[in-house]
Amino acid sequence: MDSRSHGITTIDTGYGDRPRFCAAYLVVQDGRAAFIDCGSNDSVPRMLAALEAQGLARDAVDWLILTHVHLDHAGGAGALMRELRNARLVVHPRGAPHMIDPSKLVAGATAVYGEAAFARHYGTLLPVPSERVVEATDGHVVKLAERPLLCVDTPGHARHHIAVWDAASRGWFSGDIFGLSYREFDTAQGAFIVPTTSPVQFDPGEMRASLRRMLAAEPAAVYLTHYGRVDEVQRLGADLLEQVDAMVALARECDADPARHARLVAALTALYVERARRHGVAGAQVRVPQLLAMDIDLNAQGLEVWLDHAKR
Numbered sequence: 001m002d003s004r005s006h007g008i009t010t011i012d013t014g015y016g017d018r019p020r021f022c023a024a025y026l027v028v029q030d031g032r033a034a035f036i037d038c039g040s041n042d043s044v045p046r047m048l049a050a051l052e053a054q055g056l057a058r059d060a061v062d063w064l065i066l067t068h069v070h071l072d073h074a075g076g077a078g079a080l081m082r083e084l085r086n087a088r089l090v091v092h093p094r095g096a097p098h099m100i101d102p103s104k105l106v107a108g109a110t111a112v113y114g115e116a117a118f119a120r121h122y123g124t125l126l127p128v129p130s131e132r133v134v135e136a137t138d139g140h141v142v143k144l145a146e147r148p149l150l151c152v153d154t155p156g157h158a159r160h161h162i163a164v165w166d167a168a169s170r171g172w173f174s175g176d177i178f179g180l181s182y183r184e185f186d187t188a189q190g191a192f193i194v195p196t197t198s199p200v201q202f203d204p205g206e207m208r209a210s211l212r213r214m215l216a217a218e219p220a221a222v223y224l225t226h227y228g229r230v231d232e233v234q235r236l237g238a239d240l241l242e243q244v245d246a247m248v249a250l251a252r253e254c255d256a257d258p259a260r261h262a263r264l265v266a267a268l269t270a271l272y273v274e275r276a277r278r279h280g281v282a283g284a285q286v287r288v289p290q291l292l293a294m295d296i297d298l299n300a301q302g303l304e305v306w307l308d309h310a311k312r
């Protein structure tokens with residue numbers, strides 16, 4: 001294994017049938033293994049194949065750590081746990097009940113996607129027995145062999161979100177709190193990054209605070225779910241903070257418009273196109289709306305839910 005990898009393997013979960021869209025991670029220390037996030041049910045064979053590629057048995061997995069319980073991260077947890085008889089599931093206390101009884105997650109996601117699309121994307125969510133679930137409150141340390149993995153409460157994208165600090169790599173496993181950075185947008189200037197404010201728990205104040213807390217650790221790298229490892233963390237963090245402010249300002253501007261959603265989608269698209277163009281992304285005008293279409297729609301929805309909530 002490459003010594004610079006710190007025993008960390010990026011697994012393409014294949015979620016959404018789109019390559020380099022949704023990552024999970026395998027961390028190996030002294031023959032013991034932890035997965036961080038796991039994609040959906042369809043990702044389980046890829047997770048097991050990654051383990052096998054490292055020459056490890058399924059019994060070597062001690063932990064499945066979920067950054068949060070959105071289904072592109074956690075949908076396959078129940079199915080994967082059935083294959084890993086020694087593993088325990090580590091999850092935010094607000095996420096734990098939904099892993100033990102997924103019925104509310106299913107209802108919530110069905111309301112967003114519709115029944116047919118839900119079945120196609122996620123199949124049947126399997127419950128995780130409660131005795132195998134460990135609730136990770138802020139500061140909880142998972143020991144992988146003797147390697148500490150520190151769980152930090154990081155709301156802003158979701159209230160059931162943790163980020164995992166790995167001192168060995170000086171890296172954060174960030175789930176969705178440290179934004180989205182698709183490798184298709186890499187240029188000579190490095191990675192291009194965008195916040196994810198998807199519904200229904202986006203909160204800009206909490207997102208800023210979580211980002212600042214992560215940056216204060218002076219990380220060497222962040223391991224994103226969407227997608228992969230990024231360096232230059234301070235620059236990317238500043239990019240995210242700037243965009244959270246810009247997105248909130250756009251949301252407020254569009255709020256009174258009867259066609260609020262469409263107008264906000266257009267405004268966010270223009271923001272990201274302009275930033276991508278300045279970043280040197282070729283064909284930004286076409287490729288940003290193309291590759292970020294779903295993210296922009298979700299970001300607009302999440303900003304709108306936040307606007308409406310703030311009015312109550």
Ligand SMILES: [Zn+2]
Pocket residue numbers: 068070157158176198
């Ligand atoms: Zn998420």
